[in-house]
Amino acid sequence: MLKEYTSLTKPGIVRGNAMTAIAGFLLAAQGNVEWKSLVAVIIGLGCIIASACVCNNYIDKDIDQKMSRTSKRALATGGVPVFNALIFAFFLLIIGTVMLGYFTTTLATIFALFGFFMYVIVYGYFKRVTVFSTEIGSISGAVPPVVGYCAFTGRFDIASLCLFLLLVFWQMPHFYAVGIFRLKDYKKARIPILPVSRGLEVTKKRILIYIIVFTLIVPLLTIFGYTGITYLIVMLSLSVVWFYRSAKGYNVVDTRIWAGKMFGFSLIVLTCLCVILSINSWIP
Secondary structure (H helix, E strand, O other): OHHHHHHHOOHHHHHHHHHHHHHHHHHHHOOOOOHHHHHHHHHHHHHHHHHHHHHHHHHOHHHHOOOOOOOOOHHHHOOOOHHHHHHHHHHHHHHHHHHHHHHOOHHHHHHHHHHHHHHHHHHHHHOOOOOOHHHHHHHHHOHHHHHHHHHHHOOOOHHHHHHHHHHHHHHHHHHHHHHHHOHHHHHHHOOOOHHHHOOHHHHHHHHHHHHHHHHHHOOHHHHOOOOOHHHHHHHHHHHHHHHHHHHHHHOOOOHHHHHHHHHHHHHHHHHHHHHHHHOHHHOO
């Protein structure tokens, strides 16, 4: 039973978002880490994200039943009663909000709740009705590094805006690759994501465009004095490779295999971004 409740929180998503939040916090701290605040960010934001994921499981349970990737989720199978899941989500949300509100800053708490609202309410609805659901969902996914940054600084500035934009434009190629890789599932569930509604060629073009925009945003943190030359060289190099891999998608025989590789490389880009931001104060 514990395993089923844990699966409702989508631990992979929680871990990934915690990683970006930690990166945002450590970038802001510049080596002067307030450990109590950092722990509060990890636990507090983690609980809020976990709550959002449980709510999303509830909202999407009819869709999940139609998709092979998600058909065995606890709410889709009835393994966890709906009422119990919602109570679980409610307590996670309260714990997370209290943790952030008490141990960090008001602004960080507001951003975390904004992300919750965007993911559960806005994305939860628009996922079913518009081709732009990925763009809408990317807003909530870009909030965690901002929460981490604002938890330390208590302000929203150029650095936090850059972090937000980097995550927005990282997510869209990432999730479009998922959409192509799982195209049959999304068609079966009638989810109007871009690969389903507009086709693969349009999706490949969007992926390429968003990677270009991501690459153009990368130098801003260095230009405004928040990161050093190491960050710039590493992230621009990865961006160029990402662009090259994306461009190769126009000539591949098996688009699904290409999409799987694009998905995997996007995770490498995100991991390197988070690591280098986290150690920024110790490198040139």
